[in-house]
Amino acid sequence: MLQTIITYFIVLMAVGYLVKKFLLPQSLFSTNKGPKKACGQDDCGCN
Secondary structure (H helix, E strand, C coil), X not given: CHHHHHHHHHHHHHHXXXXXXXXXXXXXXXXXXXXXXXXXXXXXXXX
């Protein structure tokens, strides 16, 4: 019985990960809230 519960838990976690990875938009999980700052004309990414 315990093995069945653990198996269902792992399967639900795997399905949840796949839904998050492929079906939900990336904007929901974005950590960058500020505006993107450019470094000159070519936007090299320097600070």
